[in-house]
Amino acid sequence: MTRPGPSKIHALAMPLALDSGQVLEGAEIAYETYGELNADKSNAILLCHALTGDQYVASNHPITGKPGWWERMVGPGKPIDTDRFHVICANVIGSCMGSTGPASIAPDGKPYAMRFPVITIRDMVRGLVALLDGLGIEKLHAVVGGSMGGMQTLSLAANWPDRAQRVLVLASTARHSAQNIAFHELGRQAIMADPNWQDGDYYGADAKPDNGLAVARMAAHITYLSEEGLTEKFGRRLQDRDAKSFGFEADFQVESYLRYQGSGFTQRFDANSYLYITRAMDYFDLAEEFSDGPGGGKLADAFAGTTARFCLVSFDTDWLYPTAESRHVVHALNATSAKVSFVELSANAGHDSFLLPHDQLDRVVRGFVE
Amino acid sequence: MTRPGPSKIHALAMPLALDSGQVLEGAEIAYETYGELNADKSNAILLCHALTGDQYVASNHPITGKPGWWERMVGPGKPIDTDRFHVICANVIGSCMGSTGPASIAPDGKPYAMRFPVITIRDMVRGLVALLDGLGIEKLHAVVGGSMGGMQTLSLAANWPDRAQRVLVLASTARHSAQNIAFHELGRQAIMADPNWQDGDYYGADAKPDNGLAVARMAAHITYLSEEGLTEKFGRRLQDRDAKSFGFEADFQVESYLRYQGSGFTQRFDANSYLYITRAMDYFDLAEEFSDGPGGGKLADAFAGTTARFCLVSFDTDWLYPTAESRHVVHALNATSAKVSFVELSANAGHDSFLLPHDQLDRVVRGFVE
Known part of the structure; x- marks a missing residue:
């Protein structure tokens, strides 16, 4: 697989200690940015991509040549306004658009293939936080993600509660169901x-x-x-x-x-x-991360003491991560007295609705990240 | 593939003219019966099986050794009472449990494989009606089927309206949706x-x-x-x-x-x-069969003048053939002033609910076929 695209590459300064107990050495994160970072580095928004997404949010995909996956949401004057914000989107580790994954060359000079360690959503976020460290960004104006991006967003909010002021989660869940x-x-x-x-x-x-x-x-x-x-x-x-x-x-x-x-x-x-x-997504159960063993835990414990503002958005025809999953997160946040807003939007495109034109969604996103 | 089981085999007297325009020569239908046929042949119930079902309704499967797929519903004293009724279940053509299908030997001495003609639900029912003809059964006490069996049941009621007094359709649809x-x-x-x-x-x-x-x-x-x-x-x-x-x-x-x-x-x-x-199921659109071209037709026209009694049953968690599909059939039957009853049952097993223990379902089935 040819190494794609013109993305910036950040070589992690430290080995990445993974949930499995393994350590990933020499990992790199490929990322794109849109808009200028201000002097005190307070206007950064981290966008987290979905399963088959990538860092090309608002720029052409280097392989397909197609426009970025969220062009309609991210750009000058758009709901996530790159005239005001510095938007960062990084390819997650395990993926294949420039960040270290199974297709990458291992220290022995051969591709990792299935020798790549099994990673978790939290491991992906470890990579993203290491990138933020490298960029000198202490606190995000906001972290935003839909679907698997929403899982990363929740994981960052729970595990690195000081790193984001605003947490926007679209069409996502705090745990993968049996059907998922x-x-x-x-x-x-x-x-x-x-x-x-x-x-x-x-x-x-x-x-x-x-x-x-x-x-x-x-x-x-x-x-x-x-x-x-x-x-x-x-x-x-x-x-x-x-x-x-x-x-x-x-x-x-x-x-x-x-x-x-x-x-x-x-x-x-x-x-x-x-x-x-997909394995990382199936393993995701945020409550369990804050418990003593498999399947246990109260989701509220994941958010104890958070000072961030949260916004959850679901879509009424999304049967992959239905509204009940977002509501489950909202209830957990309510139980910790977190600042949270929640909206279920009507849209007939199912889970994909978060990627498609939707005026109400635009207003919610614009209003929340302001 | 070894020819399965001890089923009775009925060799069709006539070639089967198919919806595709092709003709299937020398087709055979494998079937099982339970309970005695009475002297005037008025107590026969035809059961139609689902996609991967077969004729082994209430007897052990010859390959797996497992009990029949509807043992709980069919037998002496059961809702479909074989002390009173003569129950017939035949393997559909195109299948692989003894009726002619792609694994069968074609006239040239080799398996049909993909030379087997593409069939429709109505073609399957043509085979079943030919079997009834062979058995000398003019009018069924009832025809009963769930899922794809329900499609056959609807097809028989629409295309051979004089052949069944009662029509019981479980967890089914009159047309396959885009998602199906x-x-x-x-x-x-x-x-x-x-x-x-x-x-x-x-x-x-x-x-x-x-x-x-x-x-x-x-x-x-x-x-x-x-x-x-x-x-x-x-x-x-x-x-x-x-x-x-x-x-x-x-x-x-x-x-x-x-x-x-x-x-x-x-x-x-x-x-x-x-x-x-699966192709036959995808092609199924009962209204279209009574129209001039693809995608057209009013479902009510399929049932014009029917004198049979109908009963439709859906399950509230069935997302494969949701209640709306059964209701669509009920509305069409209402529009033709047919005798129809309809019940949506609550069950948490989804589409499979019609095969699983359910007291209310038992009462509905027993009451309707009596």
Whole structure:
């Protein structure tokens, strides 16, 4: 995999001690920034990206050439206004857009592949905090994230409570449910069942596990959309034909769309990174981190004594991380007397709604980060 | 694939003219019966099975040795009482438990594989009606089916309105939604991405596309269960361990369960049958069958002039075929002044609820078929 893009690279000053007990040596973090950092370094906003996201928030993706994933939210005069704020977005460790991950070269000169340590959401945030340290940013104006980015945002707020004044969490959860884990396991099994996966040692091989990765992406993509949204967007409409083919081509538009999503994804993402990042998400249970053992803990304990302001946003058709998950976080914050606001927005696009045009969302984000 | 079981085999007297325009010659239907047929052949109940179901309703499965899939509902003194009724359940064409399907030997002496014609739900019912003709059963006391069995049940009621006095449809739909199609397409892509699939020509080969089929089954299985049911059954509980492994083993119970479901399924089901049957379900749009072209039609037209009594049952946590789909059928039946009753039952197991113990369901079924 060619090292992507023109991102800035921060080499961590210290080895990264991971939740697994392992230590990641010589890790690098690739990041993008938008807008100027002010003199007292008080106007920084850290954006945390989702599972298959990256640091290209508001600039073209170096592989696909497509606009950044949150162009509509981040830029001059936009809700996260780069005329006022210095926006930082870093590729998480474990990913494949320049930060150290399974495709990176290990100290022995070969790619890590499955020798890369299993990481957690908190480990990702350890990397982000190390980056902030490196940049000399003591306290963020805000930390913002949707989906897995919201998990990082919550993890930062809980584990580094002095590092952010405002915490904005969109379409996310404080723990992965059994159904969330099930969908991810399905994706992992699809990848690992692909003979080209080769126990992860496919770097430099003629073929990558693209088929398995495409199936994993298709499964995930279904969870990002609502039943209503799919019906409105595709219904049972046929693709470039007037009648069913009575064959196994993509007769329906929704089939064609899914195939396109699956195959397009393999151009820009590393299958092993998909395994590691989904694993990190499945392991995420913020309450458990503040307890004595697996499955225990009170989420309120994660936020004890926090002075940050929180805002949680959910979408009524998001069945991946439904409103109840956001409300669960809000209740925990209420129990600690934290400053928290919460809004459930109506949108028919399901989980993906946080990435799509939504005037009310814009107003909420703009108002909260001001 | 060894021809399974001790089922009765009915060789169709006539070639089967299919919706595709193709003709299936020499088709056979494998079926089981329970209870005695009375002298005037008026006590027959046809049960229609689901996607991966079969004719072994109330007798052990010949491959797995497990009890029949609806033992709790069908038998002496049970809601569908075999002391009173003659229950017939036939393997649908396209399947792999004895009825003609892609694994069957074509007239040229080789397995059909992907040369098997693409079939529809109505084609399956054509096979069932031919079986009834062969058995000399003019009018069913009732036709009953859940999930894909419910589609067949609706198709029989619409296309052969004189053949059934009572029509009982559980957890089903009159058309496959975009989301339904998406999940099936995901499964098909998983199978067809498996190198052992070999364009369907794997019969007699050393290896079958078991990995792909297992992934397809895992995906489907998630849709059969509710988020609530998964949380109650598994939550985030670990499997045979006290702590996360920080690896890619099945740490969570839900992962272990899914892997088991996936691999177990490959022992008893043919991958090509999975392709054909999911395709038939995706093609299902009962209103369209009574219209001039793709996507059109009023569902009420499918039931015009019916004299049968209908009963629709949905489950509140079924997100595969949610209550709205049953209600859509009920409204169409109301519009034709058909006799119809409808109940949404509360159950936390999602789509699978129709197969699981449920006292209210038992009472509804018993009361309706009496």
